Amino acid sequence: MPDPSEILQGTLDLLILRTLELGPMHGLGVSDRIKQITRGVFVVKAGSLFPALHRLEQSDWIQGEWGESENRRKAKYYALTRTGRAQLEKEKRNWTRQFSAVNRLLESES
Amino acid sequence: MSLTGRARNVFRLMFRKQNIEEDLEAELRSFLAMLTDRHLDRGLPLEEAQRAARLELEGLEQVKEQVREVRVGATFESWLQDIRYAVRSLGKSPGFTAVAVLTLALGLGVNTAIFSVFYAVLLRPLPYNHPEQLALVWTKLEKTAAPRAPMSGPLLNELHHRLRLFQDVAGIWVGNGTFTGDGTPEQVKVAFVTENFPALLGIRPALGRVFRADEASANRTVMLLSYGVWQRRFGGDPTIAGTRITFAGAAATVVGVLPRDFQLYFPADSNVPSEVSALMPFQNDIYKGPADLHFLRVLGRLKPAVSAAQAQEDLNSVAGQVRQTYTEFAAENLKFTLAPLHADAVRDVRPALIALFTGAGFVLLISCVNVANLLLARAGDRRKEIAVRSAMGASQGRILRQLLIEGLVLCTVASAAGVALGWIGLHGLLGIRPDYLARMPDVGLNWPVLLFIGAISLGAVLLFGLAPSVVTAKTDLNDTLREAGRTSRAPVTRGVRSTLIAGEVMLGFVLTIGAGLMIRTLAKIHDVRPGFEARNVLTFEVDISGYRRAARINFAKEWEAKVASLPGVDAVGAVSHLPLDDYPNWYSPYRPEGMTGDQAAGLIADYRATTPGYFRAMDTKLLSGRFFDEQDRANGRQVVLVDDMLARSAWPGQSAIGKKIEGEHLTSQGFQPVWSEVVGVVEHIRNHSISQERRGEIYIPLEQSPREHLSFAVRTHVEPSALADTIRRALHERDPGLALSKVRPMTMYVERATAPARFVAVLAGAFAALALIFAAVGIYGVISYSVSRRKHEMGVRMALGASSSDVLRLVMGEGLVLTGGGLLLGIVAAFAGARYLRTLVYGISVSDPLTYIVAALVISIAALIGCWWPASRAASANPVDAIRAE
Numbered sequence: 004m005p006d007p008s009e010i011l012q013g014t015l016d017l018l019i020l021r022t023l024e025l026g027p028m029h030g031l032g033v034s035d036r037i038k039q040i041t042r043g044v045f046v047v048k049a050g051s052l053f054p055a056l057h058r059l060e061q062s063d064w065i066q067g068e069w070g071e072s073e074n075r076r077k078a079k080y081y082a083l084t085r086t087g088r089a090q091l092e093k094e095k096r097n098w099t100r101q102f103s104a105v106n107r108l109l110e111s112e113s
Numbered sequence: 114m115s116l117t118g119r120a121r122n123v124f125r126l127m128f129r130k131q132n133i134e135e136d137l138e139a140e141l142r143s144f145l146a147m148l149t150d151r152h153l154d155r156g157l158p159l160e161e162a163q164r165a166a167r168l169e170l171e172g173l174e175q176v177k178e179q180v181r182e183v184r185v186g187a188t189f190e191s192w193l194q195d196i197r198y199a200v201r202s203l204g205k206s207p208g209f210t211a212v213a214v215l216t217l218a219l220g221l222g223v224n225t226a227i228f229s230v231f232y233a234v235l236l237r238p239l240p241y242n243h244p245e246q247l248a249l250v251w252t253k254l255e256k257t258a259a260p261r262a263p264m265s266g267p268l269l270n271e272l273h274h275r276l277r278l279f280q281d282v283a284g285i286w287v288g289n290g291t292f293t294g295d296g297t298p299e300q301v302k303v304a305f306v307t308e309n310f311p312a313l314l315g316i317r318p319a320l321g322r323v324f325r326a327d328e329a330s331a332n333r334t335v336m337l338l339s340y341g342v343w344q345r346r347f348g349g350d351p352t353i354a355g356t357r358i359t360f361a362g363a364a365a366t367v368v369g370v371l372p373r374d375f376q377l378y379f380p381a382d383s384n385v386p387s388e389v390s391a392l393m394p395f396q397n398d399i400y401k402g403p404a405d406l407h408f409l410r411v412l413g414r415l416k417p418a419v420s421a422a423q424a425q426e427d428l429n430s431v432a433g434q435v436r437q438t439y440t441e442f443a444a445e446n447l448k449f450t451l452a453p454l455h456a457d458a459v460r461d462v463r464p465a466l467i468a469l470f471t472g473a474g475f476v477l478l479i480s481c482v483n484v485a486n487l488l489l490a491r492a493g494d495r496r497k498e499i500a501v502r503s504a505m506g507a508s509q510g511r512i513l514r515q516l517l518i519e520g521l522v523l524c525t526v527a528s529a530a531g532v533a534l535g536w537i538g539l540h541g542l543l544g545i546r547p548d549y550l551a552r553m554p555d556v557g558l559n560w561p562v563l564l565f566i567g568a569i570s571l572g573a574v575l576l577f578g579l580a581p582s583v584v585t586a587k588t589d590l591n592d593t594l595r596e597a598g599r600t601s602r603a604p605v606t607r608g609v610r611s612t613l614i615a616g617e618v619m620l621g622f623v624l625t626i627g628a629g630l631m632i633r634t635l636a637k638i639h640d641v642r643p644g645f646e647a648r649n650v651l652t653f654e655v656d657i658s659g660y661r662r663a664a665r666i667n668f669a670k671e672w673e674a675k676v677a678s679l680p681g682v683d684a685v686g687a688v689s690h691l692p693l694d695d696y697p698n699w700y701s702p703y704r705p706e707g708m709t710g711d712q713a714a715g716l717i718a719d720y721r722a723t724t725p726g727y728f729r730a731m732d733t734k735l736l737s738g739r740f741f742d743e744q745d746r747a748n749g750r751q752v753v754l755v756d757d758m759l760a761r762s763a764w765p766g767q768s769a770i771g772k773k774i775e776g777e778h779l780t781s782q783g784f785q786p787v788w789s790e791v792v793g794v795v796e797h798i799r800n801h802s803i804s805q806e807r808r809g810e811i812y813i814p815l816e817q818s819p820r821e822h823l824s825f826a827v828r829t830h831v832e833p834s835a836l837a838d839t840i841r842r843a844l845h846e847r848d849p850g851l852a853l854s855k856v857r858p859m860t861m862y863v864e865r866a867t868a869p870a871r872f873v874a875v876l877a878g879a880f881a882a883l884a885l886i887f888a889a890v891g892i893y894g895v896i897s898y899s900v901s902r903r904k905h906e907m908g909v910r911m912a913l914g915a916s917s918s919d920v921l922r923l924v925m926g927e928g929l930v931l932t933g934g935g936l937l938l939g940i941v942a943a944f945a946g947a948r949y950l951r952t953l954v955y956g957i958s959v960s961d962p963l964t965y966i967v968a969a970l971v972i973s974i975a976a977l978i979g980c981w982w983p984a985s986r987a988a989s990a991n992p993v994d995a996i997r998a999e
Contacts, residue, residue, distance in 0.1 A: 030140065031147045049144065049170045054183040057137075061184060072143075074150055079140045 015055050017098060018045065020083065020091040023065055027082035029072060030056060056081060064090050137180060141173055178511075191511070192518075199519040209491060210523070212890070213484045217527035217573065218534055219883055220480030221566060225535025225558070226542055227473040227876070228565050231466050233556040239378050239455050242315025243414075247454040248421065249383070250282065250411040250428065255446040257702060258715040261382060264409045266399035269307070271435050272411070272449075273400075278419045278427040283310040284399070284409035285377075287385050287697060289822060291656045291852045292346060294359030297845075298852035299346065300656040301390035303336075304377065308394045311337065313414050319343075321354030321369025329394035334365035337392040340373040362659045362850070365393075378458040383410045384697040404439060406784075408697070412454065425451045464952045465873045472627060472880045475620045479887045481573050482617045486610050486891055488520070490898045520574045528570040532558065535566070542876075610895050611931055617891050618935020619942060621884040622972050626943045628874075628881035629964035630954050635874040637804075637956030638867050644756075644798030645692065646732035650826050650859035651833035652691060653840065656852045658821040662781060665819040666747055669724055672825075672847065677726070679839055681831035686727030689820035690719075692800045693862040696822065701784075703811060705763035706773035718759055718809045719800055720777060722818040728754075728795060730826040731859075738770040738793030745814040751778070751789035752814065756797040759809025769794050776811050779818040789813070803866045804955040826859065833858045873953060885975045892979030896928045900983040904990070911992035921988040928980030929973075936969055 022028065022036045033056070034047045047055075059065045064087030072078040083091065145166050152162035170176065181191070203210045238244045250272065252262040264272075264284065272282045283306060290303035304310075311323035319340060329335055338347070347353055357364045371392065379385035399409070415424050428449040436443040459466075499512055536558055543556065655672070657665050669687050676685045690699055699720045704713035725741040727733075736757055745752050753774060760769035769791045778787040801807050815823075829836055837856045844853050900907070907920055947959040957964070 029147075030144050049141070049176050050172075050179055053137075053141070053176055054179045057180050058183045067140075072147060074147075076143055076146055076150070077139070078143045078147065079136075 013094070015047065015051065016059060017091070017094045018047075019052075019055055019059060020064065020087060020094065023081055023083045024088070024091060027068075027070075027080040029070075029078035029080050031078075033081070059087070062090075063087070137177055141170070141176060145170055145173070195515050195518045196522060198515065199522045203519065203522060206491070209487060213487050213523055214527045214530060216480045216483050216487075216887065216890070217524065218530035220477040221528055221531025221570060221573075222534025222538055223473045223476050223880065223883065224569060225532050225562065225566050226538035227469055229535070229539055229556050229558060229562050230542065231470050232559075232561055232565070234462060235459055235466055236561075237555060239458075240374065240376075243417075244455060245453075246280070246415045246417065246419075247314075248413050248415060248424065249380075249452045249454055249457050250413050251450045251452060252407060253448040253450050254407075255448065256444060256714045257717060259717065260450070263383075263407045264411045265404050265406050266402040266409065267404040268435065269409055269411055270400040271438070272413075272428075272431060275431040275434055276413070276427055278416050278424050280414040280416050281309055281313045282411055282413040283307045283313045284395075284411050285310055285379075285385060286395075286408050286410065287389060289654075289656055289658065289696075290391065290393070291361050291658070292342075292359070292390075293362050293850060293852075296346065298656075298850055300654060300852035300854035301342065302386060302388070303391045303393055304385070304389040305395050306392050307399070310412070311392060313412065316375065317372060318369035319372050320351070321367070323369060324392075324394055329396050331396055334360060334363060334396060335368050335394060336360065336365050337369050337371055338367055339371050339388070339390045340375065341388075342390045343370045360391075378454065379410065380457050381461050381695075384695055385410055386695050405441060413451075421451055421453060462869070464949070465869060468627065468950060468953060469873065469876050469880075472624055472877060475624050476880050476883050476887075477569065477573070479617050479620050479884050479891075481576050482613045482620075483887050483891045483894070484523075484573075485576065486613055486894055489610055490894060492516075517574070524570050524574045528566060531570075532563070532566060542872075610898070614891050614895050614931045615934040615938065617888055618932050618972060618976065619938040621881075621888040621975075622936055622939030622968060623943050623946065624877075624884040625881045625968040625971055626939075626947075626964055627950065628877035629968050630947075630950055630957065630959060630961060631870070631874040631877040633957050633961065633964055634953065634955045635867070635870045638870050641799070641803050641956075642796075643692065643803055643863065644733055644796050645859070647859040647863045649829050649833055650731065651829060651836055651840075651856070652824055652826050652859050652862070653837075653856040654691075654822070654824050654854045655844065656821075656854070657823055659850070660821075662819055665821065665823075666816050668848075669815055669819075669823065672844075673724055673726055675843060675847065676825065676827055676840060679836065679843065681829050681836060682827055683830055684726055684730040684828040685825060686730040687724045687815060687823050687825045688727050689722040689815070689818075689822055689824075690800070691824040691826070691862070692798050693803070693866045694824070698801070699820075700808065701777040703759075703777075704775040707764075716763075718755075718776065718811045719807070720811050720813065720818075722779070722813050722815045722820045724815045727826060730828045731798075732828070733798060734796045736794045736796060737768065738791070740793060740795075741812075741814045745792075745816065747816040747819075749817075751787055751817060752792045753789045754793045754795055754812040755791055756795055756810040758797045758806060759811065760791075760794045762809060774811070776813075778813055779820055789817075803863065804870070824855075870955070885971065888972065889975040889979040892928055892931065892976050893982060895931070896924060896980050897983035897986075899927060900924055900987045904987075905996060907987050907990065908992045908994070908996035911990075912996065917988035921984050924984035924987050925977075925980050928976060928984070932973060932976035936972060939972075940965070 018037050018041075019033055022033050022040070025036070028036065030049070030052055034049075034052055037045050037047050056065070056067070060067055060081070063084060065081045066084050067079045067081050069077060070080040145163075148166035148169055149159075149162045152165045153159065157165065167173075239247070241247060250264070251260070252264045252268065253260050254262050263286075266284075269282065269284050272279075276282065285304055285306045287302055287304045289300055292299045292301065306324075308324040308326055308328060311318075316323055318337065320343070321337075323337065324335065338353070343349060343353065347358075353367050354369050355366070357366050359365070376387045377385050377389065378387065413424075415421075428451055432448045436447055439447075502515075503512060539556065539558070655668075657668055660668060673685050673687060676682060690696055700717055701720055702713070703716055703718045704710065705716075723741065725743070725745070728735065728740050738754075741752070741754070744750075753776065755763070755769055755774070763769065763774070764772055770793070772791045773788050774791055775786050775788045777784050778789075780787065795812070797806055798810060799806060800810070827833070827836065827840075834857075841853055841856070844851055907923075910923075911917070911920060943965070944960065950959050954961075
């Protein structure tokens with residue numbers, strides 16, 4: 004399993020945006036979902052997660068708002084904004100393009 | 114993000130910082146709480162659950178700091194924060210800050226002052242059109258052994274017609290002239306030039322025009338006035354161009370006025386001073402003059418993109434053609450040499466300036482070393498503070514940056530102080546008035562100088578700021594915290610600091626040796642007897658060029674008698690060329706009796722025409738024979754005096770008295786070779802430089818060679834300058850049309866001749882003094898730091914029976930080892946570097962043992978002073994206190 008610090012910044016952004024596409028979520032929830040969906044391949048620690056969340060918020064792609072968690076704790080929930088949704092689509096396309104390009108390269112070798 | 118969005122963020126960050134911080138804190142707290150809940154759900158007890166959650170978060174403060182770092186505006190803000198912090202932490206140790214800033218400011222100030230001079234004289238292009246194309250052309254007369262001889266008119270003419278790679282060549286010769294007409298007559302320096310000279314330099318006149326080709330003739334005088342003369346003598350008359358004024362008793366047309374800042378930059382041996390009062394074309398056709406009358410200083414302008422080597426080739430081929438045309442030049446094996454104008458003009462001052470610049474660099478290095486040492490010592494004391502900061506979440510980079518910013522703040526303050534100090538120092542330098550540096554008026558704090566200072570300050574920060582920062586930032590968190598005040602372990606930095614101090618001693622030693630050599634040189638120069646006694650002698654010039662031959666002779670005789678009769682006057686005499694004056698020299702070949710023309714080839718002497726009273730007025734010693742007297746008349750027997758230098762080389766082992774010598778006299782038919790009899794031998798007079806005996810001298814009675822240029826020397830038993838007014842009045846009574854000029858004591862000429870040596874010695878001395886102080890402070894700093902670190906050890910030693918003198922010896926030993934190491938390195942460096950000073954010393958060798966010994970002693974004393982204080986403090990400490998101190 005790669006060390007979370009080895010996740011490229013762009014990849015982490017994509018993961019977070021994609022996670023929030025499913026609905027607003029707080030920091031711990033984002034981290035849990037990424038772990039779940041990637042089946043434990045990516046574990047995002049607080050030291051990477053929070054800087055990334057704040058960076059995305061500053062770019063106006065997500066917006067934080069205080070709410071209440073499932074076990075009645077105050078928590079900051081992040082939701083995708085309209086520009087964030089557009090950004091996600093862009094990043095998805097980018098990713099697919101890059102991914103298939105890398106794949107083609109790998110396949111051509113064998 | 115849009116620009117406005119970004120700006121909004123910065124704004125929000127700065128003014129709503131409190132909110133954002135609280136928000137972030139709450140967010141992370143809730144994250145922790147949820148993690149804790151999760152662990153509680155798994156059945157962990159509360160405390161265990163909280164611990165597990167904290168472990169997972171990996172440091173609340175670290176995460177906060179990481180978030181802060183990604184925020185837009187955070188960088189700007191953290192820089193501000195760092196600067197504020199640096200200022201505060203520097204302010205907290207005012208002693209350290211003051212010493213560091215003062216040390217650096219002195220180092221930078223010295224460099225500001227020296228570089229201002231260095232830049233103005235050596236680097237700044239000459240203020241002419243395309244100065245890089247300008248070069249002097251010297252005549253090399255191989256047989257006469259004159260490598261830098263001026264040129265004759267016909268030779269210049271040959272260059273004019275035959276050179277291919279030059280745009281133009283022009284000649285200049287500076288002599289005297291007198292403004293007559295309205296007002297008091299005024300004798301001034303006039304540059305006689307070929308008509309193309311101003312155009313070749315690219316002079317744009319402030320008024321009127323420059324010369325046209327062939328506009329001067331025997332009965333038409335034209336001139337360009339200097340800006341100063343135009344303002345002073347002609348009241349800045351804006352209509353002066355094209356009008357006629359009276360010059361040397363005749364009408365002359367002013368065609369224009371030179372620009373205000375116009376100066377001539379020629380080497381000292383060309384006798385072209387930087388300031389002249391007028392430019393005038395030669396009135397006679399110099400191109401047709403005698404081919405062997407060498408007087409023109411020749412300036413050429415190369416065609417664009419022609420290199421010096423190509424131009425020299427061009428000159429070589431013309432020299433070849435000239436040797437074929439003129440048999441006398443074939444016999445001389447005449448050659449031409451090219452010397453780029455700027456380099457040639459500064460050739461005498463360059464070695465001194467480079468040496469001083471290097472010295473200033475050393476001073477700066479030493480001051481940087483001291484500040485680095487101070488910072489290292491401080492860094493040692495701050496290890497705990499830094500460990501705490503990194504525990505609080507500051508990243509390594511942030512701490513490094515913080516330390517660098519501290520250096521930068523320190524350096525900015527020091528640079529400002531340094532430039533101010535440099536400015537003061539510069540005015541001190543200008544006060545020494547080294548007027549041999551022709552470009553002194555250009556010296557100032559200009560952009561290149563400030564840029565240079567900025568660059569070296571930055572270099573200094575990197576040098577002394579980075580090293581300690583790296584050492585400190587690497588500090589291991591746990592080790593330092595765990596040390597909990599135990600400081601007896603030798604810190605890593607001690608070796609570094611000791612090396613720095615040894616280097617500092619080395620530099621200080623080299624500087625002290627250099628200063629010692631320069632100071633001894635100055636002392637030697639002061640001890641030199643220049644062949645006359647300058648004290649109590651007043652000198653002045655009288656322009657009698659308007660007089661005919663017989664009138665000149667009469668004037669000199671009568672005027673001498675008149676001045677001698679004035680109260681306070683002991684002796685008076687006149688000479689055609691005063692020693693150490695900048696009037697173009699009179700020197701020519703001579704032939705002693707008993708030598709063929711071939712044997713005498715290459716023999717050259719300085720010629721002087723004097724009145725009988727001259728040597729007594731100057732107190733020049735007669736070695737044998739007699740001085741001139743009343744029998745040496747214009748129509749009498751042709752006699753000369755020679756100096757001992759010439760007598761020794763012409764007639765070694767024999768008496769020169771009664772010998773015949775052939776030399777150049779100003780006869781009624783112009784300059785002619787004449788045989789005359791040596792009637793006396795006088796001591797050598799240093800005409801050109803206090804520190805050099807250049808060539809032998811031949812003295813002719815003024816009556817037998819009445820040169821038109823006359824300087825008087827008056828020996829008084831009252832203050833010489835008190836006589837000036839009396840003499841001025843007396844001359845006005847004698848002839849209101851005569852101009853008196855350069856009324857000054859002879860000591861002034863001597864002072865001017867020793868100015869370069871004094872300039873260098875004063876500066877080198879100041880550098881060495883600074884270096885010594887810095888070295889003492891540096892050693893003090895290192896030793897007292899080391900003593901404070903070893904307090905515990907010292908206490909134990911003393912408790913175990915070591916006496917306080919043992920401790921004293923131990924500590925002093927440490928300092929002396931450093932000094933000794935530095936001295937050894939210094940000896941090597943000094944021997945290697947001393948040869949660069951060879952052209953600067955006089956009367957001593959560059960490896961003068963006395964200087965080296967004294968310098969070593971002085972450095973050792975400075976080191977001892979630096980060690981003594983901390984050592985005696987350590988020795989007098991109570992062992993019990995020392996052990997308990999920690």
